[in-house]
Amino acid sequence: MNGYKMSNKRKRIGKGLKAPDLPLQRLEKIALNDVVEDNGSYVQAVLSRNDLSGQRLHHFALDQVLLEHVELSKTYIDPIRVLDSRFKACDLANAEWVKADFARVELLDCLLTGFQANEARFQDMLLKNCVGHFAQFAQTTFEVVRFEECDLSDANFFEADLSGALFLNCDLSNADFTGAKLAGADLRGSKIDGMRVGPRELQGATLDPTQALAFVRGLGIIVASPSPQ
Numbered sequence: 001m002n003g004y005k006m007s008n009k010r011k012r013i014g015k016g017l018k019a020p021d022l023p024l025q026r027l028e029k030i031a032l033n034d035v036v037e038d039n040g041s042y043v044q045a046v047l048s049r050n051d052l053s054g055q056r057l058h059h060f061a062l063d064q065v066l067l068e069h070v071e072l073s074k075t076y077i078d079p080i081r082v083l084d085s086r087f088k089a090c091d092l093a094n095a096e097w098v099k100a101d102f103a104r105v106e107l108l109d110c111l112l113t114g115f116q117a118n119e120a121r122f123q124d125m126l127l128k129n130c131v132g133h134f135a136q137f138a139q140t141t142f143e144v145v146r147f148e149e150c151d152l153s154d155a156n157f158f159e160a161d162l163s164g165a166l167f168l169n170c171d172l173s174n175a176d177f178t179g180a181k182l183a184g185a186d187l188r189g190s191k192i193d194g195m196r197v198g199p200r201e202l203q204g205a206t207l208d209p210t211q212a213l214a215f216v217r218g219l220g221i222i223v224a225s226p227s228p229q
Contacts, residue, residue, distance in 0.1 A: 016144060017124055017125075017126060017144050017145075017146050018104050018124040018144070019104065019106070019124075019126075020064075020084040020085055020086055020104045020105060020106060021064065021084040021104065022064055022066060022084055022085065022086055023044070023064065024066070026044050026064075027044050027045060027046045027064070027065075027066055028044060028045055028046065029045070029046040029047075029048065030042070030045050030046070030047065032047065032050050032052070036052055036055060036057060036060070037057075038057055038058045038059060038060075039058070039059045039060075040057065040059075040060050040061070041060075041061040041062075041063070042061070042062050042063070042065050043063045043064060043065070044063070044064045044065070045064075045065050045066075046065070046066045046067075046068070047065065047066070047067045047068070047070050048067075048068045048069060048070070049068070049069045049070070050070050050071065051070075051071040052070065052071060052072055052075060053071045053072065053073045053074055053075065053091075054073075054074045054075065055075050055076075056075070056076045056077075057075065057076070057077045057078075057080075058077075058078055058079075059079065060077050060079075060080045060081075061080070061081045061082070061083075062080075062081075062082045062083070062085050063082075063083045063084060063085070064083070064084045064085060065082075065085045065086075066085065066086050066088070067085070067086070067087045067088065067090050068088045068089060068090075069088070069089050069090065070087070070090045070091075071090075071091050072090055072091060072092045072095055073091045073092065073093040073094055073095060073111075074093070074094045074095060075092075075095045075096075075097075076095070076096045076097075076098075077095075077096075077097045077098065077100075078097075078098035078099060079098055079099035079100070079101070080097045080098075080099070080100050080101070081100075081101045081102075082100075082101070082102045082103075082105050083102075083103050083104065083105075084103070084104045084105075085104075085105050085106075086105070086106045086108065087105070087106065087107045087108065087110050088108045088109060088110075089108070089109045089110065090107075090110045090111070091110070091111045092110055092111060092112050092115045093111050093112065093113045093114055093115065094113070094114040094115070094116075095115050095116065096116040097115075097116065097117050097120070099119070099120070100117045100120035100121070100122070101120070101121050102120070102121070102122045102123065102125060103123045103124060104123070104124045105122070105124070105125055105126075106125075106126045106127075106128070107125070107126070107127045107128070107130055108126075108128050108129060108130075109128070109129045109130065110127075110130045110131075111130070111131050112127075112130050112131060112132035112135045113131060113132065113133045113134060113135070114133070114134050114135065114136075115132060115135045115136065116135075116136040117135075117136065117137055117140060118136050118137065118138045118139060118140060119138070119139045119140060120137070120140045120141070121140070121141045121143070122140065122141070122142050122143070122145060123142075123143040123144060124143070124144050124145075125142065125144070125145040125146070126145075126146050126148070127145070127146070127147050127148070127150050128146075128148040128149060128150070129148070129149045129150065130147075130150045130151070131150070131151045132150060132151060132152045132155055133151065133152075133153055133154055133155070134154045134155065134156070135152065135155040135156070136155070136156045137155065137156060137157050137160050138156050138157070138158040138159060138160065139158065139159045139160060140157075140160045140161070141160070141161045142160065142161060142162050142163075142165055143161075144164065145162070145165045145166070146165075146166045146168065147165070147166065147167045147168065147170050148166075148168045148169065148170070149168065149169050149170065150167075150170045150171070151170070151171045152167075152170055152171060152172055152175055153171045153172070153173040153174055153175065154173070154174045154175060154176075155172075155175045155176070156175070156176045157175060157176060157177045157180050158176055158177075158178050158179055158180070159178070159179035159180060160177075160180045160181070161180070161181045162177075162180055162181060162182050162185050163181050163182070163183050163184050163185065164183075164184040164185060165182070165184075165185045165186075166185070166186050167185070167186065167187045167190045168189065168190070169189050169190060170190040170191070171190070171191045172187070172190050172191060172192050172195050173191055173192070173193045173194050173195065174193070174194040174195065174196070175195050175196070176196045177195060177196060177197040177201050178196055178197070178198075178201070179201065180197070180201050181201070182197075182201050182202055182203075182204065182205040183203060183204030183205065184204055184205070185204075185205045185206070186205070186206045187205060187206065187207055187208075187211060188206060188207060188208040188211070189208060190211075192207075192211055192214065192215070193214070197215075199219075202215070
């Protein structure tokens with residue numbers, strides 16, 4: 001670990017979302033030999049094309065780390081803390097990360113099918129072009145999050161706090177938002193067919209006219225043109 005001091009001024013992207021403070025010119029590529037030990041902590045590093053799949057880890061931390069094409073499927077990590085880092089084209093399918101605490105993290109083009117991060121805390125998160133069929137985020141708190149072009153069909157957001165979240169052109173088909181907080185969330189342009197959500201959860205959320213009509217019809221309400229006089 002070196003003495004680099006993180007800047008207090010961070011670049012913001014879209015609706016106040018803070019980008020990772022990731023000094024690419026300072027990062028050092030490290031060789032893990034595809035084995036990581038408990039209590040591991042990596043700072044200002046690059047992990048590229050490592051296969052860590054199936055490993056069980058306790059107390060794992062990343063700070064200012066760039067992960068590219070890293071295989072993390074079926075990993076079990078308890079707990080995990082990630083700060084100012086970027087995951088690019090990584091495989092997190094069926095991973096279970098307990099007590100996850102992320103701040104200023106980007107997941108780009110990642111596979112999140114079956115990924116479990118229940119009761120986690122995600123702050124200033126960008127998920128872009130990710131595939132997250134059946135991902136599990138029950139009772140997770142999202143503090144400033146942007147989902148962009150993500151497939152989150154059948155994902156579980158049960159009782160998650162998504163206040164102010166932005167879903168941009170996402171697939172939320174059959175996703176479960178039962179008991180979720182969506183006040184201030186923007187779902188316009190996303191696919192919501194079969195999404196499990198009620199009026200209470202959607203209070204304060206923004207829908208486009210097509211979504212609103214589909215939601216009303218889903219409640220069994222008949223929408224018809226005015227009758228001729």
